[in-house]
Structure formats: C-alpha cells, structure tokens
Amino acid sequence: MTSPPALSIRDLSKSFGPARIINGVSLDIAPGERHAIIGPNGAGKSTLFNLISGLYFPTQGSVLLNGQKISGLPPHQINRMGLSRSFQVSNIFTNMTVRENVRCGVLNTMGLGYSFWSNIGANKAAHAKTFEILERCGLSDKANVPASLLPYADQRSLEIAITIAGNPDVILLDEPTAGMSQSETARAVELIAKATEGKTLLIVEHDMGVIFNLADRISVLVYGEILATGTPQEIRGNAEVREAYLGDEALPEELA
Numbered sequence: 001m002t003s004p005p006a007l008s009i010r011d012l013s014k015s016f017g018p019a020r021i022i023n024g025v026s027l028d029i030a031p032g033e034r035h036a037i038i039g040p041n042g043a044g045k046s047t048l049f050n051l052i053s054g055l056y057f058p059t060q061g062s063v064l065l066n067g068q069k070i071s072g073l074p075p076h077q078i079n080r081m082g083l084s085r086s087f088q089v090s091n092i093f094t095n096m097t098v099r100e101n102v103r104c105g106v107l108n109t110m111g112l113g114y115s116f117w118s119n120i121g122a123n124k125a126a127h128a129k130t131f132e133i134l135e136r137c138g139l140s141d142k143a144n145v146p147a148s149l150l151p152y153a154d155q156r157s158l159e160i161a162i163t164i165a166g167n168p169d170v171i172l173l174d175e176p177t178a179g180m181s182q183s184e185t186a187r188a189v190e191l192i193a194k195a196t197e198g199k200t201l202l203i204v205e206h207d208m209g210v211i212f213n214l215a216d217r218i219s220v221l222v223y224g225e226i227l228a229t230g231t232p233q234e235i236r237g238n239a240e241v242r243e244a245y246l247g248d249e250a251l252p253e254e255l256a
C-alpha cells in the first residue's frame with residue numbers, strides 16, 4: 001500500500017462575508033517534499049496557512065494530514081497530530097532565554113508543561129532534545145541570551161527552532177526570510193534546509209532566490225486560486241505564471 005500524501009488539500013475555499021479569499025484550492029504534498037507557495041500580495045497565502053493550521057475554519061473543502069482529516073480541529077490538536085507552523089509576526093517569548101523558548105516547545109509536545117514534578121528521565125530527554133535543536137538552528141552559543149536581545153536574523157532562527165521543537169512531520173514556514181539582508185537570507189536558507197531535513201515543508205516566501213534554491217515544487221497562488229504547480233524549472237518556463245506574477249522580474253538563473 002502506498003502512503004497517503006503528507007498533506008492533502010481538497011477543494012478548499014474560504015470566504016469572509018461576500019469576499020472569497022481562497023477559491024477551490026486542491027494540492028497534494030508528498031512526504032518529505034519541500035513545497036513553496038508564491039503569489040502576489042493579498043493572493044491568500046497567509047489565509048491558506050491559517051486554514052491548514054486550524055486558525056480558520058474552511059467555508060468549503062477539507063485538509064488531510066497523513067490521510068487524517070484535520071480541517072475543523074483546533075490548532076493545538078492539529079499540532080499534536082504532527083503539523084507545526086511559524087508566523088510572520090513572531091511567536092517568541094521575549095522575556096525568556098533562547099534555550100527556555102525552545103525547551104518550552106519541547107516540553108509542550110512531550111505533554112509535560114513547566115511542571116516541578118515532571119519526572120527526571122523525561123526532563124533529561126527534553127534537555128537533550130532542546131540542545132539538539134539549538135545546535136541544528138545555529139543557536140547553541142546563544143542559548144542563555146534573553147530572546148529580546150537577539151539580533152533580528154537570530155530571532156527568525158529561533159522562530160524556526162520553536163516550530164521544529166515538537167518534532168513535527170509537516171512544517172509550515174511563513175516568510176521566514178522577510179526583512180533579512182542577502183547574507184542573512186543565504187544563512188537562513190541553509191538553516192531551513194538543515195532544520196527541516198527529512199520533513200515535509202510548506203513555505204510561503206517572496207524571495208525568489210530562496211524558493212528556487214529550496215523547493216522541490218512550487219505552487220503559484222493568484223486571487224485565491226492555484227494558477228500552476230510544478231518544479232522550479234516548470235514554473236520558470238510557464239508563460240502564464242510569468243505574465244500573472246513573475247512579470248519581467250529577473251529570475252535567479254538569469255541574475256548570474
């Protein structure tokens with residue numbers, strides 16, 4: 001028996017009053033695939049993420065995680081089932097250190113919380129897991145720094161660290177390189193590739209260099225509908241996509 005898609009979006013729609021923001025989106029993402037969603041401002045990318053992660057209830061259609069229906073469930077339950085997302089606006093506890101932020105995410109998904117009575121074995125496991133994640137996200141040397149004092153790019157790395165803390169199967173990253181310099185972006189791409197190794201990744205990004213470097217497949221969302229899905233090469237060569245979205249913008253291959 002073949003395994004189901006890691007994420008299956010089926011005829012998904014979302015309206016706010018009379019405005020249909022997501023309109024009949026269907027998309028299957030295979031286990032281990034890195035899939036990017038691109039599209040102009042206001043196309044509905046964040047709304048799609050909110051529908052997948054349970055913040056919004058769909059007007060129509062469904063979302064399945066590893067073959068199980070998740071649409072209609074609350075975000076924390078979807079998270080427990082193996083889907084985790086980052087936000088454009090950061091989710092970090094600024095009054096905690098970097099280590100405490102990650103540890104909080106680890107403990108939470110172990111079902112422990114910050115309890116004094118948590119058993120010692122589980123605490124040891126949480127400690128080891130916390131340091132493994134800090135290492136993977138290049139934050140080990142900043143473990144004891146208060147999160148509020150981190151430079152912006154490190155705060156975005158911490159956001160990714162918190163997102164992967166619960167060892168999710170499917171990771172949703174919403175514009176993880178927004179506001180970064182070119183060199184910070186290059187570092188972030190490496191970090192994302194390393195931090196999400198072996199996982200299924202759905203990423204919303206505006207930086208074409210990031211997307212064409214990272215994604216196995218790309219979907220182009222325009223006015224709440226998927227205009228095209230394909231490999232970076234296919235998307236690059238798609239005349240409709242160029243016209244609707246990429247325009248005359250120089251694509252990464254052509255920048256060299």
Ligand SMILES: Nc1ncnc2c1ncn2[C@@H]1O[C@H](COP(=O)(O)OP(=O)(O)OP(=O)(O)O)[C@@H](O)[C@H]1O
Nearest residue numbers: 016017019021039040041042043044045046047048
């Ligand atoms: N809760 C809401 N109520 C009403 N309209 C909304 C709501 N959330 C989003 N919208 C509208 O839906 C449209 C799509 O917004 P969304 O944030 O999903 O786009 P986006 O593709 O993520 O844009 P950007 O690239 O600028 O982040 C916008 O016109 C927005 O005003």
